[in-house]
Amino acid sequence: MLLTLLILSVAMVAPAAAQSNEGFGVGSGHGAEVGINLPVLEQVRADVAAGVYDRACSAEEHDPTKWHSLVNVEARCHYDHHHGDDPHYVNDIFGQPGAWFQSSGQSISYPWQTFPAQDRFESNAAYLGTGKMENEAKHEGYQWVVRRDQPCNTDSGQYCVKDFRVQFHGMMVGMGAATRWHSMSAEVRVCRNVNDASSCGIIRTGGWMDHGRLFTVDAAAVGNRALCAFDAQNTGQFRQVSLPVDNQYYPFQSNSNPLDEERCHPILTPQMIANGPRTGSFGDGPKAEWWVHGASDFRFQLSVGDPLGNVYETAPGSGQLQNDLFCNAEDPTCMWTQSIVTMRLQYLVPIANYWVQGHTNGTNVTLGLEDGRYINRFGGINENCSAPGLDCIPIEYNNLQTNVAPGAGQAGFSHTPCENCEKVNHNVSPSDEQWITWFYKKFQGYTPPVEPPAQPDDPEGPAIFFAVNSGDASQMSVNLRLIDVANVYGVQAECQVNPTVLQGAGLTTDGAFTEANSFILDDGFQADGSWRVAATHLKPNPAISGDALAFTLNYTVAQTGDGELACSALAVDENGKQIELEVVNGSAIILPPSNQEPTDPIEEPPVIVETGSINGLVAYQNRPDNSGIIVKLLGIGDSTLSEVTTAADGSYSFPDLPTGQYRVQLMAPQHIDAIKDITIESADAIVQLEDLLRAGDVDDSGLIDMVDVTLVGANFGLEAIEEIGNVDLNDDGTINVSDLSLVGGNLDLAAPATSNP
Numbered sequence: 001m002l003l004t005l006l007i008l009s010v011a012m013v014a015p016a017a018a019q020s021n022e023g024f025g026v027g028s029g030h031g032a033e034v035g036i037n038l039p040v041l042e043q044v045r046a047d048v049a050a051g052v053y054d055r056a057c058s059a060e061e062h063d064p065t066k067w068h069s070l071v072n073v074e075a076r077c078h079y080d081h082h083h084g085d086d087p088h089y090v091n092d093i094f095g096q097p098g099a100w101f102q103s104s105g106q107s108i109s110y111p112w113q114t115f116p117a118q119d120r121f122e123s124n125a126a127y128l129g130t131g132k133m134e135n136e137a138k139h140e141g142y143q144w145v146v147r148r149d150q151p152c153n154t155d156s157g158q159y160c161v162k163d164f165r166v167q168f169h170g171m172m173v174g175m176g177a178a179t180r181w182h183s184m185s186a187e188v189r190v191c192r193n194v195n196d197a198s199s200c201g202i203i204r205t206g207g208w209m210d211h212g213r214l215f216t217v218d219a220a221a222v223g224n225r226a227l228c229a230f231d232a233q234n235t236g237q238f239r240q241v242s243l244p245v246d247n248q249y250y251p252f253q254s255n256s257n258p259l260d261e262e263r264c265h266p267i268l269t270p271q272m273i274a275n276g277p278r279t280g281s282f283g284d285g286p287k288a289e290w291w292v293h294g295a296s297d298f299r300f301q302l303s304v305g306d307p308l309g310n311v312y313e314t315a316p317g318s319g320q321l322q323n324d325l326f327c328n329a330e331d332p333t334c335m336w337t338q339s340i341v342t343m344r345l346q347y348l349v350p351i352a353n354y355w356v357q358g359h360t361n362g363t364n365v366t367l368g369l370e371d372g373r374y375i376n377r378f379g380g381i382n383e384n385c386s387a388p389g390l391d392c393i394p395i396e397y398n399n400l401q402t403n404v405a406p407g408a409g410q411a412g413f414s415h416t417p418c419e420n421c422e423k424v425n426h427n428v429s430p431s432d433e434q435w436i437t438w439f440y441k442k443f444q445g446y447t448p449p450v451e452p453p454a455q456p457d458d459p460e461g462p463a464i465f466f467a468v469n470s471g472d473a474s475q476m477s478v479n480l481r482l483i484d485v486a487n488v489y490g491v492q493a494e495c496q497v498n499p500t501v502l503q504g505a506g507l508t509t510d511g512a513f514t515e516a517n518s519f520i521l522d523d524g525f526q527a528d529g530s531w532r533v534a535a536t537h538l539k540p541n542p543a544i545s546g547d548a549l550a551f552t553l554n555y556t557v558a559q560t561g562d563g564e565l566a567c568s569a570l571a572v573d574e575n576g577k578q579i580e581l582e583v584v585n586g587s588a589i590i591l592p593p594s595n596q597e598p599t600d601p602i603e604e605p606p607v608i609v610e611t612g613s614i615n616g617l618v619a620y621q622n623r624p625d626n627s628g629i630i631v632k633l634l635g636i637g638d639s640t641l642s643e644v645t646t647a648a649d650g651s652y653s654f655p656d657l658p659t660g661q662y663r664v665q666l667m668a669p670q671h672i673d674a675i676k677d678i679t680i681e682s683a684d685a686i687v688q689l690e691d692l693l694r695a696g697d698v699d700d701s702g703l704i705d706m707v708d709v710t711l712v713g714a715n716f717g718l719e720a721i722e723e724i725g726n727v728d729l730n731d732d733g734t735i736n737v738s739d740l741s742l743v744g745g746n747l748d749l750a751a752p753a754t755s756n757p
Helices: 040-050 086-094 219-223 229-234 268-275 438-444 706-714 722-727 737-745
Strands: 006-008 142-147 160-169 181-191 200-210 214-217 238-241 262-266 290-293 299-304 310-312 322-324 341-344 349-351 364-368 396-401 412-414 465-467 475-488 490-497 502-508 520-521 530-537 544-557 564-571 582-584 612-622 631-636 640-645 651-658 659-666 674-680 687-691
Touching: 086 142, 086 160, 086 181, 142 341, 160 299, 181 412, 200 651, 214 310, 290 687, 310 544, 322 438, 465 564, 475 490, 475 502, 475 564, 490 544, 530 544, 612 631, 612 659, 612 674, 631 651, 674 687, 706 737
Parallel strands: 214 262, 465 582, 612 687
Antiparallel strands: 006 564, 142 160, 160 181, 181 200, 200 290, 200 396, 214 238, 262 290, 290 299, 299 341, 310 322, 349 412, 364 396, 465 475, 475 544, 490 530, 490 564, 502 544, 520 530, 612 651, 631 640, 631 659, 659 674
């Protein structure tokens, strides 16, 4: 029988699920400045103190598209970063995170994340998967601020923000302060009367957000309690730092108030740093503030009680910033970790006729997601969108009652946060250790000490045992060992690695299988990181019984990165019959993940996206009717943008697609998926495709192998009744040689790799 798929993990733990898709769950009544299920968080703190989460999470236990706290509750391990408040806390109001941009369950990042664009017209197509996208290079900077049941303190007691969840990107240190443009998404419930749910409506928007000028406030002024906002401005304590990004995208408005869009980083005194941040009303005030102007005129004031460090120029007037962290990497008591964050939606959350035109009825605005209105990353309406993307951000202004210019679709809703309410500190590190270390790794090249875990003990057998030997920082090897076996005549193994991290360095055959006694088939290390080796003894050499080393795969470490290794194996006797053996995995720590930072994006005026089309024909390998084949259009991270099924002639079409790169995935039961990479290069371009789906994957495993051959053989000559219809590959009603030939002719074909099942 086929042996179990082996997963070897560089962190030497069995892979486990990342944070639950429901986070810490919906909650309420925990306080006006609370955005997470507080009883669950407090239980986590208690469990941390009891040592439940002492183990560091492996790469396999981290999903960069999902929110998590500092710990993974299911896997019982801790991360080196967190993402602030829990967006699931208000799922009862807004639904699943990501659902509004057609990626339900995606709770970190979005299709409009930033990247180092070189001009205003550049798409992100050339940057996807290169490590330069915002969520690849600066993932740790994504945080949520979530609030519910906010007070309404307007003079009339009406037109207020009641609940919201806003995801922003930012790093409160020199690198983050040097960047004028980050990204955000926002979902807000606003009400004419916060006590009358029928008067409440939903606003959804997103895009790139302008942080304007960078200001610092010198230490003397800070010592006198003049921090950010109007105190420093009115007393002349603001000092602007001119940066290269000041001239990117839009020029600053000379007559604008600096606090419309600004990053303010006071220079904290040594005594203030030693005292540590304070929650509540932030003690002496927020230690860093970003006043943000986002797409569709959405603004907010971000206040951080524990920024990572002071912001200094490398030299006066240089325009270059340094990362001056408040703590050192080995300080277990560090309290400056960007974990105490709150937000005010300023000045008013607006509705303007530009975005809702055509969707007003008297004093009501009813622009829903189903109406299909999109904006580009900077807020301009884009009429050429059919699915969410970089410049196709869906917006919603639904069931809103106007108050500024009734009938013209204009309104404003006030937000009044609780200034003196206790703020949540999301740093749940134990008292004797600091788990939040991502910024040391990113800005100082720090690598936390890691104790290499012991290799698993030899199994009792019979088994195939993959033993991983780390060697030194430049090499590693994988030994395929046979433990307490009987009558093994041949062995096959296939391993997959990340080829940018590991490169094959040759096969060693000095064990049970040698050039003298065996026939050895070595495919060699492939460009995609795969490596398959098969070996069988030759007569009159006997079969293997007992313990033996089969062969060794040798690798060199090409660069720092994810060292995940995944292998599968099978063994046969001298008659070619597969032998049932347990597969036991070994693992090793190779190198820590790499930390590459992109350059800051150059943002310029918005652009209307040009569109083209993809038209295709696809056929089953041997069927008269080609209808029902599933065709998926994939975008960022292989996310599904659209899905259709073919007509009887196998035709399908995806019209009105913005220029850029796509993937087309073709799928049908008992057939191997096909993947096509497509580029729409110009307006009105039409890409024509023709494809053939190969048949034979009877068990839909993604691989045509001997299991499929056996299934056809076992049902050979039978009529294709419903129970065994999947074996009738050509759909002619009988399992016969046609079906057998399809499997045999396509043996060893495998589905291409994609993150979209």
